[in-house]
Amino acid sequence: MTTSTALPPAPASPGPRPKKQVPHNVKTSRRAAWIFAPSLLVSFLFVYVFIGITVYISLSNWKIGTSPDLSLRQPFGGTYAEIVKEQRFQADIRNVVIFTVIFLVLAILGGLIAALFIHHVSIGKGLFRTVFLLPYALSFIVTGVAWRWIFSPSTGVNEILRSMGIENPPGWTTDPTVLGALNDPSGTDFLKVQFGIPVALLPIIFAAAWQLVGFAMAMYLAGLASIPEEHLEAASVDGANIWQRLRHIVLPQLWPSTITCFVLLLHVALKIFDLVVAMSGSGPGFVTDVPGIYIYNYLTSRYDKASAMAIILLLLTLAVIVPYLIRGYRKERKA
């Protein structure tokens, strides 16, 4: 996959394998391996070797693109020590955490509820499904410009808020307010940002949830379709009401869909970049800055800082993805 918009389909086990594999001799196996080798090699270079190079740059003194300075920075890892103390870095971590939590709740819960309703609707099923998944076909840039307009302070949703009697509605993406701040950053040397929910991030979260709620819905609809009708019938016969059936039969069987949604949407949230660029950029006081934008901004001035942030972002992503891939791999071996 090539953008932060699109999600890969889940690599978990693809269902029952054919019982008997084609019997192969050693020669055929060797040829098969050779045919797969070029793709693997290219991926190895462009993924693993290039990540290695980025790690090295993050530890080096290479600051500007034109003159490669590959000497190691002293003390070791100094760039990392430098960036974690920055206000901008801390704002990025706060923003990505807040973004991820609210976005996941909205998209997964919204997708689950939409799927449960749409699955049981008698008419217009195809239309509802099509509309919910439609935003998924769009680029985050398109989504971003649309939602930027919807949340524009003078002509957007604020008009509705004003007509409801709210005199000073928020400035949305340009609003530096942090809701429910847990700390006062002025008192400490290390912490430089308020931890809470930045108002400016909310429109971006809504836009992302709008775009991806259909993805969660599609996953849940596929999950619902795979629940055997007999289980539900048997439960009805035993006198289970709709909530008991939901609680004890439907939700447990949707668990794999939930895991898939959780992992893939979390991975989108961590990497979010284009949507924020189109809606607000870094925002006042980095209130909507995210790691993706941080890296982009330093790509022309500080290779070391951009690389260090990229590696931190990569580690966050891998912490989610690797257990998931290993789980899929194990399952497949069992199958």
Place this chain on the structure above:
Amino acid sequence: MAVETLEATPALPARTSRRRPGKPAPKPRSWSLPRSPGGWIVLAACAIATLGMLVPVYVIITTALSGSTGAPNFFLAFPDAPSLDAFKGAWTKLHGSLANSLQITVPAALISCLLGSINGYILSKFPFRGSNALFTVLLVGMFIPFQAVIIPVFQFLNMLHLQGSIIGLIVVHIIYGIPITTLIFRNYYEGIPSAIIEAASIDGAGIWKTYARVMLPLSVPGFVVAGIFQCTNIWNDFLFGFILASPAAWPATVTLNNLIGTTTVDYSELMAGAVLVAAPTVLLYLVLGRFFVSGLTAGAVK
């Protein structure tokens, strides 16, 4: 070996009903109105939520139509005098990069699908020792944040004198597209009975001949699914285009983003541009939606 072959054969016919990408299970169509109050509530909830989902779409289209009078003062207002003027302006600014996007998307999607189908064929029909583990190694490439490789990619393209060019973008999209197309095709080919391969090998066809004569003709649905997926991904890409392309090679997403400008935003032109950029993938989705969904959910819920 002969015994195994014989055992494998009888299982063949019944298994063809297994769901595979591109062939969703036939669904019962019902157009009946709900019979209970609960049914009406569910229907009403779906209808309201669907209208809510369409608000941004409505906003994009009405604002784009506001043309000469400029963007309305309220985002939900319908323009007094709808016109297509904003589209003219947007087309002037975007047509070059729309052509770039097309030139990038078509070859990159085609080639990555072809490579993915070869890999998927090998991995599902000729698994070798360690092939599953190597596949997992390949899959990681699908999930990494591209920021983590962007500096080396930039330097690498520079070295090949492809920096900033359309060809450079094509190469990058092909390479980072291989894991996903391999995954889609592998899942798809798992649903094609291995006995077909055996029959071909008994007839003396090798790996490549079997691929060209047997597998490729059976792969059309797989190519549709993977092709839609890749076209959408590549067309909608922003990061690579933004960082790696020179202005002459900018894809449409980058040019659209640049329309936002620094001080004021001409929202009617911006929305008209958004319609132009969104149109191809939305059309693809509306026409071939079921393939789109099966690519998305392939193997997701087992």
